[in-house]
Amino acid sequence: MDTQTTRIPADPPVATAAAVELHGVSRVYGKQAAAVHALDNVDISFPAGSWTAVMGPSGSGKSTLLHCAAGLERVTDGRVLIAGQDITDASDAELTRLRRTVVGFVFQSFNLINALTAEQNVAMPLRLAGRRPRRREVRDVLAAVGLADRVRHRPAELSGGQQQRVAIARAMVTRPAVLFADEPTGALDTRSARVVLRMLRAMVDSSAQTIVMVTHDPAAAASADRVVFLGDGRVVDTLDRPTTREVADRLARWEE
Numbered sequence: 001m002d003t004q005t006t007r008i009p010a011d012p013p014v015a016t017a018a019a020v021e022l023h024g025v026s027r028v029y030g031k032q033a034a035a036v037h038a039l040d041n042v043d044i045s046f047p048a049g050s051w052t053a054v055m056g057p058s059g060s061g062k063s064t065l066l067h068c069a070a071g072l073e074r075v076t077d078g079r080v081l082i083a084g085q086d087i088t089d090a091s092d093a094e095l096t097r098l099r100r101t102v103v104g105f106v107f108q109s110f111n112l113i114n115a116l117t118a119e120q121n122v123a124m125p126l127r128l129a130g131r132r133p134r135r136r137e138v139r140d141v142l143a144a145v146g147l148a149d150r151v152r153h154r155p156a157e158l159s160g161g162q163q164q165r166v167a168i169a170r171a172m173v174t175r176p177a178v179l180f181a182d183e184p185t186g187a188l189d190t191r192s193a194r195v196v197l198r199m200l201r202a203m204v205d206s207s208a209q210t211i212v213m214v215t216h217d218p219a220a221a222a223s224a225d226r227v228v229f230l231g232d233g234r235v236v237d238t239l240d241r242p243t244t245r246e247v248a249d250r251l252a253r254w255e256e
């Protein structure tokens, strides 16, 4: 008799380790002779709980990659999956729901509403998702980004670094599984940039959120777990656990 018993694993297997997957994704702008292949058959996956920096020369397709991966823009070819869900043919309503629940965005230009206070800006995604924001949860997120004493300030009354932190708080308040950030430190001085990068690191390490960030700055990219380099709409290189020096050297090679 077989005395071996079947062992039941303590934890169920992880269903999907990828927060975002792009399979054979192409994005073409314009037609025929005027066609621009902004993305050309890109295969890439962003593991859950990881931080990836996307780099490459101007026009290499970084923003297009971010927008397609986030469901902000439709792909011409290929498939995009977010949290295991194929969003390629999702309706506009489904994409809107996804953007309000699963993903968050931070843009270089902050995109804050000037007429609203920091607190009201941060509460906005909760309202859009149909929730009545609790003052406490909004203030807690603002406190987490070091702005507990600025909740009643409007964007014009805040520094660039503070505005960017409000934008990050706004993206964090719904606890999105994936945060897409387009040059989140591009408009900041070195000190404010460091604060923002530390906050992004905390999101990945403490809450296992996933970050995909476009940047031109090797120091910012070195805060990520991995750097993906684009050239002419294709992934041309990747670098794991990068240092600033390695990123700068690799960039110089691809931008030659």
Ligand SMILES: Nc1ncnc2c1ncn2[C@@H]1O[C@H](COP(=O)(O)OP(=O)(O)OP(=O)(O)O)[C@@H](O)[C@H]1O
Pocket (backbone or CB within 6 Å): 029, 030, 036, 037, 038, 056, 057, 058, 059, 060, 061, 062, 063, 064, 065
């Ligand atoms: N809406 C559009 N219509 C036509 N062409 C576009 C459009 N958006 C982007 N492109 C083209 O697609 C290519 C990739 O653009 P994208 O903005 O993704 O590059 P990028 O790497 O983010 O550049 P940058 O670093 O300058 O922001 C470029 O050649 C650009 O001109």
